[in-house]
Amino acid sequence: MKPIMLAVTFCLSALIATGAMAAATKTVEAVNKEFASLKGQQVTVSGKVVKVNNGIMRRNFVHIQDGTGGQNSNNLIVTSKQTAKVGDQVTITGTVVLDTDFGMGYMYPLLVEQATIQVR
Numbered sequence: 001m002k003p004i005m006l007a008v009t010f011c012l013s014a015l016i017a018t019g020a021m022a023a024a025t026k027t028v029e030a031v032n033k034e035f036a037s038l039k040g041q042q043v044t045v046s047g048k049v050v051k052v053n054n055g056i057m058r059r060n061f062v063h064i065q066d067g068t069g070g071q072n073s074n075n076l077i078v079t080s081k082q083t084a085k086v087g088d089q090v091t092i093t094g095t096v097v098l099d100t101d102f103g104m105g106y107m108y109p110l111l112v113e114q115a116t117i118q119v120r
Helices: 002-018 028-033
Strands: 042-056 059-065 076-080 089-101 107-119
Touching (some): 028 107
Parallel strands (some): 076 107
Antiparallel strands (some): 042 059, 042 089
């Protein structure tokens, strides 16, 4: 058993060291189109902040666009304890969450939640 555990530990260490387990880098359009297969996964997206709503339900809602996508796939809503300003170029990393219902009519089919926001 010990040789097997050692091999598994070595393989996982190699994956982590090479970044193979890092968040997938996607475009705004790709996240919008691939949302079902991305559920629960971490993604990284870069883009421009186009709208910010701070301090709602103990989180900040940041909308980003990167020039990809059409009318229904060009915007990504991110929630975070961090924030940014409209016009900032940012890179976010967070978890894809589907069908979030905050009540009172606030239903989001797609969010990237608990994101880190890095202003570039």
